[in-house]
Amino acid sequence: MTAALSVRAVSKRYGSTTALDGVDLQVGAGELVGLLGPNGAGKSTLVKIACGLVRPTAGQVEVVGAPAGSRTARASLGYLAELFRFPGWARADEVLALHQRLARSDGGAAERASLLERVGLEGDGQRRMDAMSKGMQQRLGIAQALIGSPRLVLLDEPTSALDPGGRRTVRDLLVGLQEQGVGVLLNSHLLSEVELVCDRVVIVDGGRVVTEGPPEQLTSPGGVEVETADGVRRLPDARREDVPRIVRELVDGGTEIYGVRVVSGTLEDAYLAAVTGRDR
Amino acid sequence: MSDAITIAGHALREAVRRRVLLVVALVTAVFLALYALAAFEVFDSLESSNFGDVPFDDRALAGGTLLGLAMFVALFLGVVLAIFLTLGAVRGDAERGLLQPLVVRPVGRTTLLTGRLLAASAVCAPYVVLVFLIAALITNLAGDFTPSSVVVPALGLALGVITVVAISLLGSTVLGTTANGIAIFMVFATGLAAGLLGQIGEGLDVEGLMTASTIISWAVPFEALYQNGLHALTADVGGTAGVIVQLGPFGGASDMSAGIWPWAVAWTAVVMTLAALLFRRRDL
Numbered sequence: 001m002t003a004a005l006s007v008r009a010v011s012k013r014y015g016s017t018t019a020l021d022g023v024d025l026q027v028g029a030g031e032l033v034g035l036l037g038p039n040g041a042g043k044s045t046l047v048k049i050a051c052g053l054v055r056p057t058a059g060q061v062e063v064v065g066a067p068a069g070s071r072t073a074r075a076s077l078g079y080l081a082e083l084f085r086f087p088g089w090a091r092a093d094e095v096l097a098l099h100q101r102l103a104r105s106d107g108g109a110a111e112r113a114s115l116l117e118r119v120g121l122e123g124d125g126q127r128r129m130d131a132m133s134k135g136m137q138q139r140l141g142i143a144q145a146l147i148g149s150p151r152l153v154l155l156d157e158p159t160s161a162l163d164p165g166g167r168r169t170v171r172d173l174l175v176g177l178q179e180q181g182v183g184v185l186l187n188s189h190l191l192s193e194v195e196l197v198c199d200r201v202v203i204v205d206g207g208r209v210v211t212e213g214p215p216e217q218l219t220s221p222g223g224v225e226v227e228t229a230d231g232v233r234r235l236p237d238a239r240r241e242d243v244p245r246i247v248r249e250l251v252d253g254g255t256e257i258y259g260v261r262v263v264s265g266t267l268e269d270a271y272l273a274a275v276t277g278r279d280r
Numbered sequence: 281m282s283d284a285i286t287i288a289g290h291a292l293r294e295a296v297r298r299r300v301l302l303v304v305a306l307v308t309a310v311f312l313a314l315y316a317l318a319a320f321e322v323f324d325s326l327e328s329s330n331f332g333d334v335p336f337d338d339r340a341l342a343g344g345t346l347l348g349l350a351m352f353v354a355l356f357l358g359v360v361l362a363i364f365l366t367l368g369a370v371r372g373d374a375e376r377g378l379l380q381p382l383v384v385r386p387v388g389r390t391t392l393l394t395g396r397l398l399a400a401s402a403v404c405a406p407y408v409v410l411v412f413l414i415a416a417l418i419t420n421l422a423g424d425f426t427p428s429s430v431v432v433p434a435l436g437l438a439l440g441v442i443t444v445v446a447i448s449l450l451g452s453t454v455l456g457t458t459a460n461g462i463a464i465f466m467v468f469a470t471g472l473a474a475g476l477l478g479q480i481g482e483g484l485d486v487e488g489l490m491t492a493s494t495i496i497s498w499a500v501p502f503e504a505l506y507q508n509g510l511h512a513l514t515a516d517v518g519g520t521a522g523v524i525v526q527l528g529p530f531g532g533a534s535d536m537s538a539g540i541w542p543w544a545v546a547w548t549a550v551v552m553t554l555a556a557l558l559f560r561r562r563d564l
Contacts, residue, residue, distance in 0.1 A: 048563075048564070051384045052383075052384060053380055053383060053384065053563065053564040054563040054564065055561075055563060071386045071388070072386075074384055074385060074386040075386040077384065079380075079381070079384045081377060081380045081381065083377045084377040084378075084380060084381055085376055085377040085378050086378070086381070087294055087378065089293075089294060089297035089298055090293075090297075094293075098286070098290055099381070099385065101283075101286045102283065102286060102382065102385035102386070102387050103385055103386065104386065141381075144381060
């Protein structure tokens with residue numbers, strides 16, 4: 001099956017500055033990939049190359065099999081920029097209608113209403129941009145990115161202006177896209193969010209991919225904690241499969257057990273380990 | 281083409297919603313009211329006069345001069361409008377984050393530029409023609425003065441502001457909003473200065489000044505079109521009045537060859553092609 005996004009050996013230089021240096025990345029259909037990295041790591045540049053806003057210095061990028069930036073590729077993707085704005089004079093419904101025409105979507109008013117509902121803006125179609133909060137505009141930006149049922153969605157910091165409720169809405173929406181077979185590349189600094197929804201995480205630093213894999217693989221085991229009458233005992237080298245044996249031994253030894261917890265490292269730990277010493 | 285029309289419609293809606301057109305209409309109404317007041321006052325105060333034995337048509341002089349002034353103001357207001365509708369079309373909109381959501385759609389960057397050209401031209405060209413025609417009507421009512429040509433000056437103004445729209449769009453691909461606005465106004469002022477230089481050169485019979493004026497006028501065709509239109513206003517006025525009025529009130533008046541029309545169209549096409557090439561190469 002054709003990948004939603006295929007990035008091969010992509011480099012981007014701005015004069016003497018190297019923003020990306022031989023990056024490889026794949027996003028499969030229905031796969032949700034989180035893109036992490038410190039400021040200036042090259043994440044936004046990578047996303048912009050994928051949607052044709054920036055031309056790579058070297059390498060190949062394909063969107064559903066078509067060269068990035070081509071008309072076919074742009075017809076297959078939805079994009080929410082990190083820093084975007086819709087005209088202050090425009091109403092939400094007008095913004096979506098304009099993008100429907102440009103994306104050649106024949107969804108009409110039904111699609112617009114459905115998208116507004118999916119991002120929690122039902123009833124706000126006639127609201128002007130300059131009367132919307134930043135969070136509402138970000139929700140509308142996400143709705144705009146989903147016009148025309150794209151096969152690849154590129155989201156650059158989609159929840160930076162959202163409250164916890166808004167983030168939950170976006171998480172649900174991402175899961176819905178996954179179920180529909182849409183490939184999603186999510187560029188976010190919110191590690192907990194990425195850990196919750198992404199199938200795979202790619203960590204970029206200094207323009208290179210420094211590590212990648214499913215969140216559960218990247219997060220290392222952190223031992224076992226046992227709550228006893230004498231307090232919490234920490235067994236840092238123990239693993240999940242050691243729990244029955246530990247419990248049995250403690251009970252046989254007359255210890256009363258009130259709780260057992262398998263401790264695992266967080267994505268934040270994995271992230272910091274990947275970029276330690278390189279963070280600027 | 282339908283994408284370009286969609287973009288043009290979006291830009292036009294912006295001009296209407298931001299009340300740009302309302303402000304322009306108000307300023308224009310004030311200008312035309314003052315113009316009418318001046319025209320009626322001027323013609324009422326005219327008396328027949330002669331320069332010695334030479335007959336002197338003072339109504340033609342007054343009418344030609346007044347309408348020349350109106351042409352200049354129409355061009356100036358049209359240029360201001362053209363610049364403000366387009367000065368941030370590429371880099372300015374990209375810096376504000378307005379452009380990226382549109383560019384990632386399956387619409388060519390050239391189409392986006394074409395849409396902006398269509399929108400600004402659809403506003404500015406009819407605007408300058410309308411202002412000029414109303415001024416011509418006022419001049420006729422005030423002093424029974426009919427210019428030698430209405431069509432040539434009107435078309436010259438229309439094509440002139442379209443060339444300014446093209447320059448502004450080209451500038452917007454490389455310059456930020458403020459820098460582009462300043463640059464285009466300076467180009468406009470350079471064109472006008474070239475006309476004045478040519479007028480001085482003609483008055484003092486300095487060949488070098490006249491040549492420089494002609495070269496600059498053709499390099500920025502709005503000036504050549506303006507001069508050509510100004511000349512056409514009073515082409516049939518003879519005698520002393522004809523000589524005086526042909527000097528023109530603002531930037532001189534020269535009869536350009538018919539080649540100015542295809543030249544201006546081709547020039548606009550070349551400028552837009554260059555703008556499209558620069559836009560296509562620009563990282564956003």
